[in-house]
Amino acid sequence: MSRIRHTWIALPGWSSSVSARIAWIFLFLIAFFALFGPMVANEKPYFCKLDGKRYYPLFSQVSESGLSKAHPNHSPVTWRQTSFESVWRAPIPYSHFSIDPQAKSYQQPLSYAQGEVRFRHWLGTDVLGRDVLAGMIRGCRVSLLIGFGSMLLALLIGIPLGSAAAFWGDTNWRISFSQLVQGMLAAVFVFLIWFTPLSLLVKMVLTMATLFSFWYFLWRKGSDGRKRFAVPLDQIVMGIISIIDGFPGIFLILILVAIIPVKGWVVVMFTIALLRWPGMARYMRAEVFKMTETNYVKAAQIATIPSKQILQKHIIPFAFRPVMIAFIFGVSSAILTESSLSFLGIGLPTEEINWGRLLAQSRNNFDAWWLVVFPGAAIFFTLLSLYTIGNVWQKIQMKTDVEIQR
């Protein structure tokens, strides 16, 4: 026990590997930009003073047109060109959408046409004269949001299904004859309700009520008969997984993006989650399989602890770390998928800027090397950091596994 060192940071791999530490720092940097991106890169100043009046445009709803109305002698007020009495700008005085009229398209990195040094474009501009660095800072948010969001959704679906499939298998979840009949009856009732000429809301309420009352009054108490029928849970889950795997990925992505009525990053997140949960479920299934073979689970089964309790208290918590490793690799592949989709121009609205979009722009003009190098490097290093962390964590996991077995 004395060998366990308590460091103030409990991140996996932080204390044992330098590369993992660098990877964590890089990810924190990306997360910082994702959270505070609008503070770092914004055309609105934090603070400005005009005609003796103080404004805080970045924190309030003050707009250029509003200021132009309030101060007609300065009209039109623009954030960049109006000479404020005093002004305190964001470190990068461009938003991802703001078009710099002075910068022509495809401005070289570090270039500034005229004016102050602070208005230089550190990483150049794109075809419309938008700042690439501001676009990349915007990209952090989209990438992390979609990467982590979609994998969390995938976990939410994959963990219950995968562990249930492994734990109960094809034969272990048994129901009695009366339960079978009740289940079929409930299905028939729901079917009938669904085709009545009632409104959708009433139908939904009725369906919920039917299912709940069947479960509460009949199904729960119908467990005293002989349990003769096994529910092939494993086959059902694996069947669903092979169906999803059977489709070409791009077919599902394109059709789901068209079908799902919400637009923007949410639809991309849902689509990637739908494509990724089979992987998580498969992984969880293998982990739980391994664990049901261990002696402590067998002992618990012999001690007639209810199987639900074994699953909840003794299996799922211990499968947590291996699943987290799979989660990290999953996040990296989700980010890769998202940027590939943006590169192809699928999913996100066209005005949204992210790493994949910036990289795609380079295909129109091969002189613009900065559009090739910087966004691609951002994707590459994010993926590399995630892989490094996953890898280091996996090694730690293997070591502890060996120790436990001894």
Place this chain on the structure above:
Amino acid sequence: MFRSLLRRFVQAFLLLGIISLLGFGLSKLVPGDEILDYLSIDDPRYSSASNPLAQRKAYAAVAAKRGLDKPLFYFSVRPGYFPDSLFHIVPESDRQSLKNWIRRSKQKDAALHLYRDLRNGLARTCPDSESSNHSNLMCEGFSEMLQQPNLFELQHAYLRLKNDVAADSMLSAQWEGLLTTCRSDLDALMSPNKHLSVREWLPAFSWYGTDNQYHQWITGLVSVQPLTSLIDGRDALKKIWEALKWTLMLNGWAFILAIVLGMSIGVWAGTNDGRKLEKLINIILFALFALPSFWLATLMIYFLSSGEWLSVFPSGGLGAYRDATNIFQRWGILFTHLTLPVLCLALGALAYVSRQMKQSVQHQWIQPYVFSLRSQGISEKTILRKHVVKNALFPMITLIGGSLPALLSGSLIVEVIFSIPGMGRLLFSSLMARDWPVVFPILMMVATITVLSYIITDVVYKWADPRVKTLGS
């Protein structure tokens, strides 16, 4: 063995059936009207200038040609208050508004009557060729009513039309009867139906037989009659075969390169773990693993073929390989064009394969049988060649089996960047254009390969390692 194999094949067949159903259903859920898209682009008869009746006729002709006025499936289950045969009503927008009228009013007879009156009105008032102003007014009015899903809006549209007609005494005298029948149907539709019979509360079921859209496309896949692409009218299977050739060429070379190189590096790294060179190679492979293929491809084009730095390779496409005079020249042209994409695909896979192989070899080196072989005085080389590598190949079976579907379905991004007309690009562009006769065969082909690859992997496992007892358990 035979029985379990048979069971697996039956299961695979079932899965393919479900996939085909789901694929068909999903394709029907895609919003938008494909016939309208086709007509507005390709058909000269259909333009915003032509009158509503001509537009509907053109639409109906295309729908009949594509079989889109048939029922969707072998049977349908619908609410009892719905009429049976709405599927033959085209255009789609008219059908949707009719459905909405019935859903709101719960009166199928009145709604169908109104629909028939309006179509009748269109047929009688719309000019055939020469346009007369008066009839156009009626014609547009009826068309507007047909496209109005909301009942109140429908009433407003009717009143507007009636007012317009009343202003013209000659017109009102001529079409009085038509408008009155419409009026009575509309009134019936607007008065809520309180007394639904028991039959209308229960779901209704009807059987359509094999003359339906799903049957049409599932038999279209296996029939001798060629499927034609909706975009260019070419034979869909021929199009797919041409794309498949390029994808097989591209992915096949990348696959061979990745497997051969990756396995050799993996075996070497597994036996020389900890050396300086091994560490360096490990780091490089790790970085390659994280390298997004589209970035690698763009970098390659930028540095090796755009003329900015070097201009060694052509930047994309397949070149003029058809004009080549002899086979060497032809393969020479293809070689220069395919090198970059093949490398791009192979490098990422290489990193993965070699990592897997290294782990597998390392795992074998610590097995007890290696110690026993060593104690018998067998040289390390022989142990490696005859035992370790052989046993370390097992995980590769899963890896190769799992990558079979990807081998055929193509890699969209690399094909797009290097503009190679492969499967990925064909599927992508066909999906974008809703060219279902091309999409469905590809979908079913990929699904079949995926499902078969599971079985093949199991069989090969069983053949390679007889200890594996049952198939697929």
